[in-house]
Every structure is written in C-alpha cells, then in structure tokens.
Amino acid sequence: MNAFKRDKKEEEDGGNPFQNLEKTTVLQEARTFNDTPVNPRKCAHILTKILYLLNQGEQLGTTEATEAFFAMTKLFQSRDVVLRRLVYLGIKELSSIAEDVIIVTSSLTKDMTGKEDLYRAAAIRALCTITDGAMLATIERYMKQAIVDRSPAVSSAALVSTVHLKNVSGDVARRWANEAQEALNSDNIMVQYHALGVLYQARKSDKHAVIKLVAKLMRSSLKSPYAACLLIRMACKLLDEVDEGTELLEFIESCIRHKSEMVVYEAAHALINLGRSSTREIASAISVLQLFCGSPKPALRFAAVRTLNKVAMTHPAAVTACNLDLENLITDSNRSIATLAITTLLKTGAESSVDR
C-alpha cells in the first residue's frame, strides 16, 4: 500500500519536486503571500522553493529580490512556527540583495522580546543580519539582555551575532563584554564557548587583558570542550608573542589529560606546532598521537598521522617510537592516511625496518 502510494507520488512530480523549478514562476507564486488569511502549509512550500533556488546558486536581481522580500513580510501575520522560521531564513538570504530590508526591524524586535523561545533565538540572528550602525543603538539594550538570558538558545544566538556584528561596529564586543563575562559561567557548553569567543574578540587588541583572561580560565577548567580548544589556541597565540610563559606551556601540556579526545588532540597539535616546546613536551604529545593511530575512527587516525608527519620533519628521532604503528597504517583503507604514514616513515625509518 505504502509503495503504491509512493509510486503514484513519484509519477506526479517526477521524483524530485524541486527539479525544473523556474525562477520567474516561483517568484510569481510568491504573490500568494499577500492572501489573507495566510495558508501556512502552502506558503511554507513556496518559500522553501525560493530558498532552494537561492541555495542552488540562482541569482536574483535587486527588484526581484525586493519584491519577494516585501511579499515575505506579509507572512508575519501567521503564527505558524515553521513558516515564521522560514521567513527568518528568507530575511537572512535576501538581506544582502533586497533594498529597504530595514522594514522588518520592528517585527523582529517584537519576536525577539516575545515569550516564544523558538522565535526569540532565531529572530535575534535574523535581526542582526539587517542591523546597521545607526540601528545598533536601538537594539543594544535587548541584545545585552539576550546575552544573559536563561535560555541557552537565546544566549548563544545573541553571542554569535555579537561576533558577526564586528563588521558593523568594531567595538560591540567590548561594549557587551560584561554580559559575555556572565554568560561564560553558563552550564551550557555552547554558551560557554560562544561567550569565550566574544570575550577574546573584545580584548584581543590588549595583550595584557588577554593574558589576564587566559590566566584566570587556566585555573578554572572549562566544562565545554569547544571552549577548551579555543583557550588552548589563545594560549598558543600568547606563547608566540611573549617571552616567558612556562605556565601557559604547562597548561597546554595538562590538557593532554583532558577527558575529551577533541581537546587532547588540540593540545598535542599545539605542542608540536609551537616551536618552543621542549623534548619532554614533544614526547608526551607524541605518545597520545601514537594511541590515536590505533583508533577505529578514520578521522582520529588521520589527525594523528598528519601531525606526526609534521613533527617528523623537526624531531625525527622522537617519532621513531611510533614506527610500528605507522607501518600498520600503510595498508589503511583511507588513502590519505596511508600516504601520510608512508611519507612519515621515509623520514624516520631505518634500514632495520625495510624487511617488515
């Protein structure tokens, strides 16, 4: 029964309902958006078609885009969640092409401050794509509130938008740093990550502020693995610039014992690429990479062998310990891994290993 139904459906629309879409026809269909009351199902389908065309690389002229954009604004009348979310997507896609996009500011501000969490987070992100320098002051208060919101989705959306807004105004991150500092204490791993990103952006021009931030966070082990990776990168950047930094180096080395593989690898990668790690640190990095070489996950094996390949150029003797693991990877089903393993062995291998 099910198969029969499906065959019939496939006959009707030739397999792909989005194949052979004509730009002009779809844009004409968009006039349906003006009907009252709005038919959410039908409009969502048409909007999906427009988004699909844009995604396929179809170019819209300014007039076409503006017309479609204005038709879309009519859909704010409907309370259908999916439709509303698609409208936000449409706003983001068309904001760079259409004119007078600023017209949706008040609708978006209303959604952003409303009760529905599902609207708020997405509305913030859409609003920030149409915000310009002049408008920033009007939304500033709401944005600061959103950053410290108890809903992680809302908080993340506001923090990520802060990062994007640097193209509009260079100092937003600095102005909202207090709120970001508060968000850094969040239990949510993504909020913590995004907050750290904003804080770094706010302070990156002031080296001493970055040193203070890193020093503080080094002691308070971050819960989020993403944030921990970012912190390692911040520490590396500092090590590259300052002369002293034993503490920073120790911190990166301690991350090798982190419980998340992502952070362990980030730390090992950092130690090897820093260029000022001592033999002891290189050795501990190599020993975790050696473990990764035997992992069932291809991405992990790839990451490990790629980094070993790199360190083999500067410290070939240290990599010799992994020769046996690397030899196993020569026959790996992933060709990139096999190639990297062979080139690494060429740098470290000795005559004694030729027989094997």
Next chain:
Amino acid sequence: MDGQLLEPTLYTIKGIAILDNDGNRILAKYYDKNVFPTSKEQKTFEKNLFNKTHRANAEIIMLDGLTCVYKSNVDLFFYVMGSSHENELILMSVLNCLYESVSHILRKNVEKRAVLDSLDIVMLALDEICDGGIILDADATSVVQRVALRTDDIPLGEQTVAQVLQSAKEQLKWSLLK
C-alpha cells in the same frame, strides 16, 4: 611554522553540503567569502569532492586546501569542510550532529526522497547547526528541539497526550468555523 597556529576565532566551518548520488547539490552553504566565491566554483568543487569520495568510504579527505569530513547513506552524501589546519575532531562532531539531526527529522529514513519532502525542516536544522561559519550547536537532540518539528507529522503513537489533545482541539475549532 606560524601558519599552523590557528587564530583563536569562533569561525571554524568553511562549508557544509548535502549531495545526492550523482554528485548534484541538494543543499550547500559556504561561509567564507574567500573560499569558492562564485556558485560555479562551488559546484566544480562539489563535483570534484564527490568523484573523490563516492566510492571510498573513508570519512576524511584533504581537497583544494580544505579538510573535508564526510558520511554517506543510501543515496545521500553529507560533507563538512574546514581549513586544512582545523581540528579534525571538531569538524567530525559537526558532521555527526548534522547527520543525526537529519536522521531524526526523517525518522531514520535517511534518503534523498525523504530529505526533499522535509526540505524546509532540514534547512532550518542546518541553520541551527552553523551560523555564518560559527558552530551554533553540535548536539543533535537540541538541534531537533530547536527546529520545531510539525507535531501533526509525528505518528499518533509517538505523540504525547498533550500534543494529541492540542491537534484534536484545533481540528474541532476549524470544523466549527467552517
């Protein structure tokens, strides 16, 4: 060696793509204007990427200076791209989230036909995973919560009592209004 040290930034993802089994684009997003600025360059890259990956089930590849992690199922290919110095495991976590979210949205029926039928929701999910190159969320459960699946699409058995009541109420309301 400085080129290897990554600038501490939230911008991690260069691109995300879902292709069909002919290498044609179903959905694709590129977040860095310096990487494949035109749609023509993007499609050439996708064809190239597909040719290199569709037979080898290898999960990771370096191509055109990008690290691409990928995963396939029946007639679909999912890709996440990052810079060649990017932490591969971070990219992998995004790919897994993308795949699991789509799988959840399509109720485990991950194939082209189903993706096209729910294209709107899949687009929303993509938007929840990555915002302009920044990882917004990498947890599939929370992504699916955020995209607001249509409740009436869920089979009766999987709905909560509250959802059933709600849809019954709405149907009643509409029948009265007619």
